[in-house]
Amino acid sequence: MARLVIVSNRVPPPRAGRGGASAGGLAVALQSFVAPGTLWFGWSGRVVDKPSGKPRVVEGQGVSYATIDLGSDDYDRFYVGFANSSLWPLLHFRLGLMRYRREDFEGYLAVNAGFADVLLKMLRPDDMVWVHDYHLIPLAAAMRERGFTGRIGFFLHIPFVPASVLEALPPARDLLLALCAHDVVGFQTQTHLSDFLDCARRFSGFAVEGQEVVTNGRRVRAIADPIGIDAQGFARVAARAAGTAYIQRVRESLLGRSLAISAERLDYSKGLPNRFEGFARLLARFPQHHRKISLLQIAARSREDVAEYQALRRELDRLAGDINGRFSQFDWMPLRYMTQTVARTKLAGLFRIAHIGLVTPLRDGMNLVAKEFVAAQDPADPGVLILSQFAGAAEELTHAVMVNPYDPDAIAEAMSTALEMSLEERQERHAVLRRAVFDVTAARYCNVFVDALKGH
Structure with missing residues (x-):
């Protein structure tokens, strides 16, 4: 053989x-x-x-x-x-x-x-x-x-x-x-x-x-x-991780607010500045969501000896400071931005409790984070996947809320839609997405x- x-x-x-x-x-x-x-x-x-x-x-x-x-x-x-x-x-x-x-x-x-x-x-x-x-x-x-x-x-x-x-x-x-x-x-x-x-x-x-x-x-x-992905395995890990002390600390820190999450390497292909600007537009255009949402952006550092990546990190530091400076209140920091690597087991738990998965690369071969977010969700009360039309996953995950990642206003509008989406629509969308993720393993x-x- x-x-x-x-x-x-x-x-x-x-x-x-x-x-x-x-x-x-x-x-x-x-x-x-x-x-x-x-x-x-x-x-x-x-x-x-x-x-x-x-x-x-x-x-x-x-x-x-x-x-x-x-x-x-x-x-x-x-x-x-x-x-x-x-x-x-x-x-x-x-x-x-x-x-x-x-x-x-x-x-x-x-x-x-x-x-x-x-x-x-x-x-x-x-x-x-x-x-x-x-x-x-x-x-x-x-x-x-x-x-x-x-x-x-x-x-x-x-x-x-x-x-x-x-x-x-x-x-x-x-x-x-x-x-x-x-x-x-x-x-x-x-x-x-x-x-x-x-x-x-x-x-x-x-x-x-x-x-x-x-x-x-x-x-x-x-x-x-x-x-x-191993959808069944990831779903089991996410369900278990949701009960850990780490995720409990995250829940407590949210004070009942919805969590939006993005997680990837720090890379210019991922559309991070556009995403930060989209979140800023959400807060500027839709004040009804103030104090009701926190965005957790995990962008693990990579290729730090390449000049373009060094410049991107400086730009994101500036944008994060500007957003929190404009919109924070004494008991609410809307954007949580971290560049440390997070273990997949912890990520699974974070995906499980998130109301929005924000996956908006400017271009991507596939993007497994989108599939992991879907697999991690509780089918009884699932979150909403917002997905770039230029991610390879968009060919399969057609029931995500699609956006053009070059349009910050489209990202803002999609996030507002997700925050206001009914449980019934969330369940319907997730059921179709889940079948796709569990079929293409x-x-x-x-x-x-x-x-x-x-x-x-």
């Missing part, structure tokens, strides 16, 4: 996917799927003066977690440079923030080639390799150049862009050719899939037949496979992709 090899930029430490504060969406989605015998390979997260190039292997419940370190120059060019200063803004439609340097792209290719060199020494001939996300687009091409002929799949967790946006990146054709070195390429939504096929048709020179790209000697199958996502990789 073929072994599954997972490759991602960061590798979760054993047990990190079960609710630890450090567990990201990928770790959470895959951790319950990986079976004994699986190999998970990637960067350790460490930057050292002289990386050895030898993997560090840790065993956890039958799964081998293999990691390598990066040198400082590789980190600057591969991670800070091309991956997060070129690809990330480009694929989130933020061309004004994209910075491209040839030496960064060369470093990006070099790190992927180094990954291929190390990984190939660990592979068996019949292994199936599942590569994740934008950091590692050229990995399969590097592996093919070194003689690997096994099955390789790639999944992009963030958005893909139309040809008119992709062409702004100088090595766009190189990246499309690299994607076509895989056997299966997966995307979160049908829109992202269609954009990829259109770009392949225009930039690669290969033929596109249905949902396949026909290359020199290979047919690349493209699929839409939306990622999900993390296990289903994994099974669909692996079946495609097997050629089924």
Whole structure:
């Protein structure tokens, strides 16, 4: 039986996917799927003066977690440079923030080639390799150049862009050719899939037949496979967490007010300034909600060595101070803003007691927070999900209150609607949302992709 090899930029430490504060969406989605015998390979997260190039292997419940370190120059060019200063803004439609340097792209290719060199020494001939996300687009091409002929799949967790946006990146054709070195390429939504096929048709020179790209000697199958969560498990965690001392302290601090919650990494793709301005418009335009709502914004710090993230944090500090300065009263602070990481178990409890889930990214591949909020709710008295129309989750969660995140007044109006929505309407909306979240689970996502990789 073929072994599954997972490759991602960061590798979760054993047990990190079960609710630890450090567990990201990928770790959470895959951790319950990986079976004994699986190999998970990637960067350790460490930057050292002289990386050895030898993997560090840790065993956890039958799964081998293999990691390598990066040198400082590789980190600057591969991670800070091309991956997060070129690809990330480009694929989130933020061309004004994209910075491209040839030496960064060369470093990006070099790190992927180094990954291929190390990984190939660990592979068996019949292994199936599942590569994740934008950091590692050229990995399969590097592996093919070194003689690997096994099955390789790639999944992009963030958005893909139309040809008119992709062409702004100088090595766009190189990246499309690299994607076509895989056997299966997966995307979160049908829109992202269609954009990829259109770009392949225009930039690669290969033929596109249905949902396949026909290359020199290979047919690349493209699929839409939306990622999900363990909805039942998260719902149980949320119900238990709602009774903990931590959540009781939060309830007491609200003094009977409704809680609106947002939780994500501090990132310019998440629309945080627009969201803060929308909340300010709510308080300015709808004074009937004064003293009746508190917004808890959790924005865990990330990529603090990237200038755009430093500027965003300063802007949010200023906006938070301005909102609380304008609207606070001696016994009411409308905006609670924190940049610490919060464990998923605590987040589950916070989602459970929240009246509004505010998920308004400017662009997102999927956004699992929206699904977690829905799963956490009490069906007898559910909260309201306010969702950006530009989140991938919007294709599935059609009964959320949809907003254009670039319009602060639309956010304000949606929040006012949610605060005044009847119990009957909240229950009706939640019932439809809950079915969608419980149907498209993390296990289903994994099974669909692996079946495609097997050629089924």
